[in-house]
Amino acid sequence: KPRITRRYRPNTLILETTFVTADGEATLIDFMPLRGQASHLVRLVVGKRGTVAMTTELIIRFDYGASVPWVRRADAGALLAISGPDMLILRTPIEVRGEELTTVGDFTVAAGETVPFVLTYSSSYTPAHLSVPDPIDPQDALRQTHEFWEDWVNTHQSKGAYAEAVSRSLITLKALTYDPTGGIVAAPTTSLPEWVGGPRNWDYRFCWLRDATLTLLAFMNSGYYDEACAWRDWLLRAAAGSPSQIQIMYGLAGEKRLPEWEVPWLSGYEGSKPVRIGNAASGQLQIDVFGEVMDALYHARVGGLQYLAEAWDFQRVLLSHLEKIWSLPDEGIWEVRGGRQHFTYSKVMAWVAFDRAIKTIEAFGLDGPLDHWRNLRAQIHAEVCEKAFNPALGAFVQAYGSQHLDASALLIPAVGFLPPEDARVRCTVEAIERKLVTDGFVLRYDTAATQDGLPPGEGAFLACSFWLADAYVLLGRGEDARMLFERLLSLRNDLGLLSEEYDPAAKRLLGNFPQAFSHIALVNTAHNLELAQKPCEQRSGNVSLAKAAE
Incomplete structure (x- = not known):
């Protein structure tokens, strides 16, 4: 049995998998070149020592596994697999054959040899005079891809004790970005379960x-x-239009219609059904997104991003709509399917929306109903403090009148709703430590006690654990923050990647993978621990990006 190890080449997204056998050693180099006329996936099998016998198998299915393609040979030995509008082209010098609807081949690679495989996607209705996409030079593509990633990383090299983890997370976020639009996909996968065997399986291929x-x-x-x-x-393009139609998520190009349906012919990851395509949460009311948009655009201005005059007009319209709906119940940050409630975090972020508008006027001299927004901000603040804080529990709870805790309350000091020295903040953090921390990691909430419309059971939510570390920083518990952060780093797989959740009992990552939200949280927590300009202080209003840059 071969010994197998893998790694990313430092500062790149080029994957190397090494096979060591009794007869020799070979390395698989997998990468995706920057997109040109077509999309390519390249594999180079490089002989390092002796000889290694290899078998390749390629199973191509379209339409989420339902469609077996028509396979035929093209000129120059390319293999074409066609189904409806889609086509894949395999180019390799080795002899391949069809066996039971699978393309297979056997070959041996010796020291100093390289065997290339290039898989190219194209439309099947390419005009005849254009033929199939031209072949690429795999070695040249490898060189260009390596140079791209090294240049990108070295432009702003991460420093400090956590530089490697931060750099890998930033590379991952860059790879999750659709370059033509700037949209960042939450994860490139759908329906990897939040609990193996359970129904909490969602499509995260959206922004x-x-x-x-x-x-x-x-x-x-x-x-x-x-x-x-x-x-x-x-963000501005996707959310443009009537504020009453703003969605919590969009497609990579800003698509609005993301209907959810289940795939009955797929058994799911380790039997976790259903497999879902699309996401019905796109039609939910989640009031917190108004605060997120206002907060993001405020920090974009403070951070010196190029000013867009139309952005402020859009923000004012957004706030006019928020004024009408902030007091309504919604589905909340966790996109529950068990009915709307007056979720605490939604109200806090409504406060954030008006707070950032006020700060924008104060800092940049823009026009707006300043006194009116100040009154609304004060009204929301007073209501949240009255209705969301449970004196018996000594903590902010998930929703008005609730007896249950929610990890989103960890963000109350981070967004500046209350200062970290406020006793209610400290007590809420301590309550979450007692009730929602399992084996050192944070649950979003107790799924057995909370009616979210689904059966109980899920892993610890990694972003929430990073939020707890951030709260420790704000509370002056620096050593606790560092210890928790380093425990979280230990959960990364061998390539430095994180999913959405973690099962402490089974010691395995859960949920869609890799997860942008987890890597974003990793970067910000590392910066909270390492940088003078801490993101949690920037966001809460204690320090600005502009001041930090001075």
């Missing part, structure tokens, strides 16, 4: 507005202003 502020801070504090600007511009 969430909720990620906006923390994404901007992660990029800007790392020096990647082009990416921050592209994300800001995507």
